[in-house]
Amino acid sequence: MRHFNKICKQIRALSPRITVSEERGCIVLRGVVDDWDTVVKAGQLAVDKKNYLGVINDIRLNGFEQNKPLPAVQDQSLNGEKPDVLIIGGGIVGCAIARELSRYQLDILLVERKADVALGATGANGGVVHVGVNFSKKSQKHRYNLRGNQIYPALSKQLSVPFEQKGQVMLCVKNWERILVWILKLKAKAMGISGVTYLKRDALRQHEPHLPDFVIGGMYMPTGGITSPYEMTIALAENAVANKARISLNTQVTSMETSNRQIIHVDTNKGRLYPQIVINAAGVYADEIAEMGGDRTFTIHPRRGTDIITDKKSGYMVRSSMGISPFAILPHQLSALPKNPIKRMINGFTGKSHTKGVGLIHSIHGNMLIGPNAIETPDREDTATHGNEVNSILEMQKQIATELKSSDVIAYFTGVRAATYEEDFVVRKGLFTDNIIHAGGIQSPGVTAAPAIAKEIAGWCIQMLGQSMKVVVNPDFNPLRIAPPRLNTLEDSTRNALIRENPDYGMIVCRCEEISKGEIIDALNSSLTVPTLDGIKRRLRPGMGRCQGGFCGPLVARIIADHFDIPLSAVKKSSENSVILYHQTKGAPQ
Template structure:
């Protein structure tokens, strides 16, 4: 990067109010601008200037305060004095994959997350697509991790007993004149993407995917694409890590670190002070905050918000795979533009969009996002209707200004490993990131002793609706709880709900059970099954009904007794 040329461009764009300096290990931006979008614009301008160094963005907006991190309400000494070999910060799919990978070695692993459950941020707020890597520039680390991770999915999901479907993905085009060009690109895609690419003409396309719009005249089909339940996979990684000796401490937030002579000596949390040998930073949108506490901040995260809509299962008849009509996508170079995704659970996801935000925990969904997403993707699937929406959700992606992953040892602090900037395709890359971080950690520890008790196999909760009639009858005969239906929409039994609360990573909230065995995921969104789930939680955990939470502390569902009677629910 020619820093003088970059400064000149910044002066022209921001009137001399933004300055860039070379710190030796990154480029640091300072100054003031009028809006948060201008903060991001300045960072992206510098990142596009060809530098191999990361951008640290300290530009401020007068009168715009950065939101405070939402802290757990718990405060105790449960972790005081703990001395794990490795402290993993972050319970998303990447953090849990890392923890599971580390348990292959003989070491003490402690994973902490400030939320009440794993997979509550980006890892439960995405479309579950396993990407073939077609829209990632060759040479980026995330391209390498995507393709390596994609190749591991069949093995990992088989070991963890997680549903995974290589459905494939169609990129559709409006003009048949594109066909010769698409044929010419096949060698490139076969060299750079996960799986193989195929050119599909309109007639064949309509046979394979009858729901695709008549506007689509030809398509590229990528057979390496697939779908998985993102929070289901995260939970599976976490359970297998615990089964193999790792410990997961939830409701645990890092407040500060003691760093001396280039090493982290201690990590202070709301549950006590921890003294780890190695710290792994897998904190998602908070990765920059953790790096700063560790005295090793050489990158910045600019959160990017995206909204998806979930459609009723009846919409699934219109789609077998994943498809998108090119030419209707976002003009931004920092979003894949979303698509229509047939999920492993039988629903359809539409989205996401992309919008820069200063908020790292604002999961609000806005009408405009849904409307623009549906308008865009209705060109690919003319059958789309907002009447099929049963719910929607918003996620925040942890983008760096370089739009690439950071998986490396600390630059200024010796005993930290960063897995940062893990936005899409982070779900796809997670198995490969786990392997890479495990290698870096064992290198730092200077020792590598295999855990002789490591077992990669994790059995999922039994799903009676997936069994044959004979198998289901035998199961119910053995345990009648599997014959008592709690959720009609998703055909979830009492036995499954109880199983969810008795796993190696247990849960005690309505939403926690929802993520594990799906009561409340159907059309009625818990109107029928919600009260039964509340009762089962209260009975299993031996707590009053009014202490049962939807999710976060403070989200108790019941507030009193109806009509003065104790007979409710």
């Protein structure tokens, strides 16, 4: 009661319009307020990990209604299906779980409400395979990040996904920051993270040659890496499908019926399903799925972040992923000290910091990624970019990448993190519903942690299913995904041989990324075909170069139309609603 009274007192002081209750071991907040900051602050004040399962924040923002568009498809193609396991969500975690479960002879169905996998937070991720020294040792983030980091080298080879392990760097500006680095080094050792060390400027330049003059050294973490998050997700999905899992895109869960601690059925826009087990990997909607399943103990408060992409010619400025010490004062800054420096220091050591801050990342394809920032938002679909935020991020990072120019920028994008108020993952079996498993609150380091989360959840599924059926190993499971050739990575002799065998490989469609017609056709023939401009873009990168699809976009659309023998006007950018061409206006053939 003492803990509950303390929370009530703090929240009453914040707003008398908020009510606080204790229900099923959770702190529950209700009411209506006029600003989103109050909603978020109330949720943060309600956190008490020692005494409560979590925070259910149902405070409404006056005048705001969440827009959640339904897929255009409305049919009964899945009606009556009885999958052994239903996975909700086609991000990297959901697809990794599908692949792990495909090791067994099970009926596995993954449903994704959007037109492709990796269209949520996964696709708007910088691709860093994190070291994890900034997380609390007791957190799920640390546990799964540590295991996932160790899995990535072998997993990337199995799935033919690009991966580099060039480390991560935290730059130091003042000598006193070395003390903080040594403390973090000790923390890393206690957490099982190997190789973390302090390097003086000259030694650090062996890893990052283009350091600004004011950097005296930094913390080097060799286990950090870089991958392509959307390519990894697609590879996981394709390998799962090759091993007999099923993926249904444009499929949204709308409701569930529960009885006697069991989910009886799940309703979607494609019919009613009767799964034995439901896995909740629904990203920013994971708390809503948990609510439908009668097992909610957490709340997602969306936190958007914007990243900037530069031309490949600027990629030389950083070799790994690099950021400034969160305690550093850059020479260009006028303030004497960061706000609450001691509190920031403690949060950094204990893993309570809500964001890792803006940094520089050398992408796996040679571009430089800059960002992200962290902005709380009520809208789970808020992927808008704002000029003032882009400029702020860019100006901040010009202090580190001193040769960076605004003209180097070719694109920017925004993603939405699925943050819980506890700032940790919610990976667990159902507490009040027996046949649901949650992978909720998966924000950074979700890309790193996904393979480890998948292995544990798959193990739980096998145990649970084993109580009512005999689960048999899939004798035909093949962990390898042989990716189609990428001509821009091949030696001339190998490339010439492929072109002689198939002349389509010699027809360059995207000059920026050097993508051929043959590669596009390979993608259209894959086990998870998404015949849209963006679907091909995520698989091969046409449209991701300097021209941003200005030259190759029409050619890709024509190849899709010809391949499927459909009118050019039937080719979409991303979803059914993203029309490129409405009708023919001239006499030329479509």
